[in-house]
Amino acid sequence: xxxxxxxxxxxxxxxxxxxxxxxxxxxxxxxxxxxxxxxxxxxxxxxxxxxxxxxxxxxxxxxxxxxxxxxxxxxxxxxxxxxxxxxxxxxxxxxxxxxxxxxxxxxxxxxxxxxxxxxxxxxxxxxxxxxxxxxxxxxxxxxxxxxxxxxxxxxxxxxxxxxxxxxxxxxxxxxxxxxxxxxxxxxxxxxxxxxxxxxxxxxxxxxxxxxxxxxxxxxxxxxxxxxxxxxx
Numbered sequence: 001x002x003x004x005x006x007x008x009x010x011x012x013x014x015x016x017x018x019x020x021x022x023x024x025x026x027x028x029x030x031x032x033x034x035x036x037x038x039x040x041x042x043x044x045x046x047x048x049x050x051x052x053x054x055x056x057x058x059x060x061x062x063x064x065x066x067x068x069x070x071x072x073x074x075x076x077x078x079x080x081x082x083x084x085x086x087x088x089x090x091x092x093x094x095x096x097x098x099x100x101x102x103x104x105x106x107x108x109x110x111x112x113x114x115x116x117x118x119x120x121x122x123x124x125x126x127x128x129x130x131x132x133x134x135x136x137x138x139x140x141x142x143x144x145x146x147x148x149x150x151x152x153x154x155x156x157x158x159x160x161x162x163x164x165x166x167x168x169x170x171x172x173x174x175x176x177x178x179x180x181x182x183x184x185x186x187x188x189x190x191x192x193x194x195x196x197x198x199x200x201x202x203x204x205x206x207x208x209x210x211x212x213x214x215x216x217x218x219x220x221x222x223x224x225x226x227x228x229x230x231x232x
Contacts, residue, residue, distance in 0.1 A: 004033065004098055007044065012092045013067065018153045022119065023085060024060060024071045027094065032066040035059050036105035037126040038198065038226075041068060041098030045080055055080040056228075058123035058200075059099065060154075062130040063108075068096075071153060073119045104198065104226040108134060113190050114142040115182075115209050117201025121146075121153050123226065124200055128163070137162045141190045145182045145205065164190075182209060188216045200226040 010027030017023055035041075037059075044054040055078075061069040074085040088094070106112060106127045114124035121144050131140040142163045146152045148170040158165070166186055171179050177186075187209075191197060197218055199209045206227045213223055 004100055007095050007097050009093050010068070010096045012088060012090050012094065015088070015090060018071055018155075019151050021151075022071055022073045022153060024069050025084065025088065025094075026067050026069050027096065028067050029096070033099060035063050035068065035099035035126075036102070037063060037108060037130045038105040038123045039099035039101040039126075040123065041070060041096045042100065043070065043080060043084070044095040044097070045083055046095070053079045056100070058126070060122050060125050060129075062126055062133050068099075071119070071122045071125075101226070104200070104224055106130070106198070108136075108139070111139050111193070111195045112141075113195050113197045114140060115187070115197060115199045115213070116142070116144045117182075117205030117209065118146055118151065119153065120199075120201030120205065120226070120228065121158075122200075124198060125154055125158070127198070128158070131162075132160075141195070143182075143186060143190060145201075145209075182212060184212050184215045187212055191216055191218050194222065197223050198226070199223060201228070203227050 009030045012025055013028050014026040015023055040056045040058045042054050042056050046052055057070040057072055059068050060071045072081050072084050074081045108130045116124045124142055128140055128142055131137050145166045147168050149172050166182050167179050168181050199206050206225050
């Protein structure tokens with residue numbers, strides 16, 4: 001029986017484009033395990049000569065069911081992400097291990113705020129989907145910082161009264177907020193009370209967002225951070 005620490009197989013059942021540089025891969029696991037919103041799986045590739053390459057990818061779908069959805073950004077010189085984007089097709093089998101990451105996970109019961117930079121929205125989307133599925137969208141507030149509309153993940157789904165999108169370089173014509181980086185003023189209305197805050201993105205984004213949250217009066221103990229590296 002598969003556990004979070006053992007490898008198992010997942011059959012690719014669907015592939016969908018999120019942005020020009022990101023795709024979501026749906027995998028049907030041989031031995032499904034229920035993940036918590038915010039957790040991730042490790043994907044491992046094995047070359048004919050036995051060489052292994054593996055990377056961590058957050059789960060985008062809400063917990064439950066036999067499938068997991070992993071949204072992968074194709075990065076320059078990324079071994080695993082480039083292979084997934086260029087070579088993997090529906091019906092292919094991948095090796096995966098998980099779910100992992102209890103600290104940055106949510107049980108769907110307590111009010112939270114999600115702060116995402118770019119592809120850091122993936123684990124927070126799992127949380128948002130969980131809240132909406134339970135008809136408790138009020139439990140989660142989500143703010144996403146992204147360069148332009150073309151780079152917004154889940155663009156057809158993410159909009160709602162509980163979400164805010166901050167465009168840093170180019171915005172939609174109907175956007176009421178001027179283009180610019182995330183500010184304390186963007187965050188302050190979302191973080192009142194004792195909501196825990198989940199921050200996910202690049203090292204630089206997470207550092208900046210954490211500083212802004214502290215400036216908005218959020219206690220350090222209420223902030224959970226998940227940073228991702230430059231290669232994948």
